[in-house]
Amino acid sequence: xxxxFAPFAAHAHVEGDMxxxxxxxxxxxxxxxxxxxxxxxxxxxxxxxxxxAVWSLPVAFPLVMAIGAFLGLVGMGLPGVEIGxxxxxxxxxxxxxxxxxxxxxxxxxxxxxxxxxxxHAHGTELPExxxxxxYSIGFVTATGCLHGCGIALGLVHRWPAGRVLLRVxxxxxxxxxxYFLRGALV
Amino acid sequence: xxxxxxxxxxxxxxxxxxxxxxxxxTLAFPVLARAHLVNSGLxxxxxxxxxxxxxxxxxxxxxxxxxxxxxxxxxFGRMALFTLPLAWLAGGLLGMTGRITVNxxxxxxxxxxxxxxxxxxxxxxxxxxxxxxxxxxxxxxxLQNGAVAATGALPAGGLLGIAATAFxxxxxxxxxxxxxxxxxxxxxxxxxxxxSWIAAIGxxxxxxxxx
Numbered sequence: 385x386x387x388x389f390a391p392f393a394a395h396a397h398v399e400g401d402m403x404x405x406x407x408x409x410x411x412x413x414x415x416x417x418x419x420x421x422x423x424x425x426x427x428x429x430x431x432x433x434x435x436x437a438v439w440s441l442p443v444a445f446p447l448v449m450a451i452g453a454f455l456g457l458v459g460m461g462l463p464g465v466e467i468g469x470x471x472x473x474x475x476x477x478x479x480x481x482x483x484x485x486x487x488x489x490x491x492x493x494x495x496x497x498x499x500x501x502x503x504h505a506h507g508t509e510l511p512e513x514x515x516x517x518x519y520s521i522g523f524v525t526a527t528g529c530l531h532g533c534g535i536a537l538g539l540v541h542r543w544p545a546g547r548v549l550l551r552v553x554x555x556x557x558x559x560x561x562x563y564f565l566r567g568a569l570v
Numbered sequence: 571x572x573x574x575x576x577x578x579x580x581x582x583x584x585x586x587x588x589x590x591x592x593x594x595x596t597l598a599f600p601v602l603a604r605a606h607l608v609n610s611g612l613x614x615x616x617x618x619x620x621x622x623x624x625x626x627x628x629x630x631x632x633x634x635x636x637x638x639x640x641x642x643x644x645x646f647g648r649m650a651l652f653t654l655p656l657a658w659l660a661g662g663l664l665g666m667t668g669r670i671t672v673n674x675x676x677x678x679x680x681x682x683x684x685x686x687x688x689x690x691x692x693x694x695x696x697x698x699x700x701x702x703x704x705x706x707x708x709x710x711x712x713l714q715n716g717a718v719a720a721t722g723a724l725p726a727g728g729l730l731g732i733a734a735t736a737f738x739x740x741x742x743x744x745x746x747x748x749x750x751x752x753x754x755x756x757x758x759x760x761x762x763x764x765x766s767w768i769a770a771i772g773x774x775x776x777x778x779x780x781x
Contacts, residue, residue, distance in 0.1 A: 446767055520770075520774035
């Protein structure tokens with residue numbers, strides 16, 4: 385994928401900073417620990433919940449997050465974005481810590497609600513001079529890869545010791561959420 | 571186009587109405603056909619091939635359509651294989667006349683939303699709708715390529731290169747998707763995740779075009 389979208393300097397489309405757009409898009413979701421914790425927690429929780437959540441959450445999350453980013457792009461405000469992002473790490477971490485097993489629709493709604501805040505932040509913080517298309521591709525790809533990392537880590541859930549490890553990881557994510565929530569509220 | 575409110579606005583329309591109006595206005599707004607200045611040095615045909623290879627938005631649409639067609643079965647795949655390149659060529663020829671122009675970022679963004687969502691949902695597309703989706707996408711993208719060709723930035727023969735590349739891409743991806751459709755469910759999920767990514771990128775592209 386990276387090779388497919390690599391810009392060729394001599395033949396590049398003259399439509400703005402394409403390489404910068406892709407790199408900025410790839411970098412943005414991983415540049416903030418609050419985003420990373422929440423994205424990975426989605427994967428961890430999906431792996432903990434098992435089928436079909438492990439499939440449906442990664443399908444639903446990018447779509448809902450893009451809706452949030454769309455709102456940010458067209459200038460629609462969303463109150464408490466930073467609080468929402470911090471709360472997402474706290475709540476999702478707590479779900480993993482307690483091995484919560486709500487119905488699939490509720491789990492998807494919780495994850496989707498927080499995805500709006502993450503997407504909105506990505507949508508409003510994008511660089512002005514970058515290629516919008518390449519930024520979008522990088523941003524969605526990086527987010528998906530973070531979910532993939534969470535799911536891959538969550539596969540330890542099949543072993544008894546892995547279950548404990550997973551809950552500890554959830555606790556750490558929740559602690560991180562507390563830290564960021566304090567920062568957002570102060 | 572900036573959809574944010576201005577200081578001179580006297581009457582505030584409801585947000586959904588403003589959104590629909592801005593989308594329609596943006597689609598109808600003829601933008602300059604900003605050429606993808608690709609000169610492969612190998613002639614017009616390969617200029618077209620290179621143009622498509624360097625157009626991720628068009629590539630994403632083709633891959634999405636091929637996934638949709640392949641997951642829908644071999645018959646859908648065969649239909650897309652021939653309909654997409656022919657519609658692309660027809661759109662290109664129409665675009666060269668300069669009579670119809672589209673705002674490509676918004677149109678492509680909306681197309682990616684539709685195509686990606688259909689792949690993500692993994693539902694059978696009604697038989698009558700299939701050629702509309704495939705042909706519509708080819709026509710819109712071809713229109714823009716034709717407008718570029720009319721400016722001389724892309725040789726007219728490049729349209730053939732684009733259509734041929736679209737044919738090959740659809741053949742490869744749709745064949746893979748047909749095979750995926752016969753595998754255990756988790757492999758199908760991979761295609762659905764790809765669809766959700768395509769729809770998300772389309773949504774972002776549309777927002778980008780409207781801001």
